[in-house]
Amino acid sequence: MEWDSSIEFAPVILMFKDPDRVFCVRTAKEAANALIKEFPTDDGEEFLLAIKLCLDVIEGKADPEQLRAAIIRVADEAGVTAIAVLN
Structure with a gap:
């Protein structure tokens, strides 16, 4: 199985x-690291x-935008401020 961890959203x-965090x-890799290590x-x-x-x-089974939306929802669930940047 070949993983594509470079797809950006x-x-x-x-x-x-903590203001330093x-x-x-x-x-997806950055999202997984943040979820597992920081939340x-x-x-x-x-x-x-x-x-x-x-x-x-x-x-490659889901669209990166689905993950982006999920990160925003999980931040809300955990009381973490999420700022969605638009390109």
């Missing part, structure tokens, strides 16, 4: 309560959907 900036997410919670319906979409995008 319009950036989403994630701002956590700001992340810009543009790829204050690792459960919730939106969190689990976003994790699955990371893998689906990498495998």
Whole structure:
């Protein structure tokens, strides 16, 4: 199986309560790293959907824009500020 981890989507900036924790997410790999390593919670319906979409995008089974929308929803679910940047 060949994974395409370079597919980019319009950036989403994630701002956590600590002002030193700001992340810009543009790829499925960046999204997975932010979700697994940075999010204050690792459960919730939106969190689990976003994790699955990371893998689906990498495998070419889902559109990157679906993942971008999921990142915004999971941020809302977790109380993380998400700024959606438009290209």
